[in-house]
Amino acid sequence: MKNFIFLCLLIPGSLLAQDYTKPELADKTRYENKTFYRVKDYAKNEITGKKVKNIIFLIGDGTGTSQIYSGLVGNKGNLYLKTMPYSGFSKTNSSDNLITDSAAGATAFSIGEKTYNGAIGVDKDKNPKKTLLEMADENGISTGMVATCAITHATPASFIAHQPSRKMGEEIAADFLDTDIDLFIGGGKNHFNKRKDGRNLFAELHTNGYDTVTSMGALKKAKGAKIAALLAEEQLPPYLMGRGDMLPESSKFAINKLSKNDKGFFLMIEGSQIDWGGHDNNVPYIVSEMLDFDRAIGEALKFAAKDGETLVVVTADHETGGFSINGGDLATGVVEGKFTTGSHTGVMVPVFSYGPQAERFSGIIENTDIFHIFKEVLGL
16 A cells, blocks of 8 residues: 545544634525535546555545535435445543544544543543554654644544643644655644743745645645644634635645655545534535535546555544434435534444555444554554
8 A cells, every 4th residue: 555545534523612603594404405516426446456555545534424425415326435435433432521622533543542532642541642644754754634624633633742631722833843745735823823821833834844834825835854834823614604625735735745755655635614504503504515625525536546655544533513314315415404403413424435455344343443454554
């Protein structure tokens, strides 16, 4: 296996800081699509080799089977995710609760151990543990992260930082300076340059050799060996409020940038705000974010099908909202839904995979198994 792509989603209600802007809609129970997109079956190209050089790991935060099917209905029965040949389920519980939060869920992916809700890159006893991203770095593999939330938020933070609480945004940002990550794209600039300690970490990143950019236009022109793109002071806006194609375009940019390393790359891409739609019990929010995330999956599959040594894995850290689909129309892209909670649930979440050794993600697995398979196929 040469390359791997993985996507995941998660955040528990009790620990989610309501620091994002929710789209205000007259009807939050019904979504009707107006802009459909065509799906090309890149995954029909069978990968015969077993070498994994690259991994693309996509996390749809808060994404269960209903969130996925809402996207499928919303795009008239077509998703890039639907074309992936292997599927299974992941058990999401944390070490101290049947219902995980995003921090514990993502840390299970990053260190291979169950931990307590709120933990960032530490085990259940608060001991820092080397993450998969850090291991890849040490082995000369290029690394990157893309998210539609603050890059210091629970899921991306868990791959690069080591803190006892997800609430420690400034401390998490400082941990970025202790790594050699090659590229990160998201929001959260305030945690880097408007800090209680007076440090300007954004300037320090530039001094350390990063191209530091604050807009998609500047990102597309960035040529440096390392890229730090902080595209919002705090959280990026929802897709319904003008974020545009930031996620699929950033994913494509990251893949092209990191793939220049002959030793391979590890890239984590998060569709962060599917989760927030679940917390808000907002059907249009969920479906629009799911479709945006799926277009990022398409970019991963397009690269992997051509490359032949890239493993792509898509999953979630947990489900949010207890979302159910109570009506709709595949012909018109209408989705109607209801919810059981404004928080997370404890149900298993799907895992989809494509590329060399993709069959290893079939069946019912623990969320920690994803770390151990990744580590093994990359030879870390």
